[in-house]
Amino acid sequence: MSQPYLIQFESIGSSELGFISVGQEFENIPFSIKRTYWTYYTPQSIKRGGHANIDKELVLVAVSGNIRITTELIDGSRAEFKLESPDVGLYLPKLCWHTMQYSHSAVQLVIASNEYDEADYIRDYNQFINYFAIEK
Numbered sequence: 001m002s003q004p005y006l007i008q009f010e011s012i013g014s015s016e017l018g019f020i021s022v023g024q025e026f027e028n029i030p031f032s033i034k035r036t037y038w039t040y041y042t043p044q045s046i047k048r049g050g051h052a053n054i055d056k057e058l059v060l061v062a063v064s065g066n067i068r069i070t071t072e073l074i075d076g077s078r079a080e081f082k083l084e085s086p087d088v089g090l091y092l093p094k095l096c097w098h099t100m101q102y103s104h105s106a107v108q109l110v111i112a113s114n115e116y117d118e119a120d121y122i123r124d125y126n127q128f129i130n131y132f133a134i135e136k
């Protein structure tokens with residue numbers, strides 16, 4: 001079972017000129033990139049996520065501000081991450097329950113392996129932890 005892990009992107013540039021970081025499929029992004037989207041203006045009191053995707057892998061990047069992320073896999077393994085630099089991403093495998101909380105004015109970029117499909121979401125935690133028992 002793949003685990004979530006942090007990706008260190010190269011920072012190309014200098015503090016005088018500014019920087020660019022690059023995500024490339026099958027290089028530092030471990031899947032074919034199908035869709036990107038970004039979230040912003042999320043109040044600090046709000047916890048987003050609270051779901052897993054059956055057949056979608058993600059890389060999250062805090063392009064501005066910082067993001068606290070919790071992850072849980074079906075085997076019960078849990079982890080917490082804090083994204084606080086635009087040159088770091090977090091890989092989330094398929095079937096990874098995750099939540100995100102944002103600092104004031106944080107902007108989150110999401111790089112996804114698949115198109116949006118609501119049928120691919122598990123939004124009920126009990127359904128998630130019993131996913132294989134229910135599916136088989």
Ligand code: TYD
Nearest residue numbers: 035037039047048049050051100115116117
């Ligand atoms: P969701 O993936 O649950 O966001 P988060 O993980 O940040 O909590 O999506 C939030 C809403 O946006 C939900 O109603 C579905 C919709 N949505 C789209 O319409 N298209 C998309 O590509 C995505 C990712 C979400």
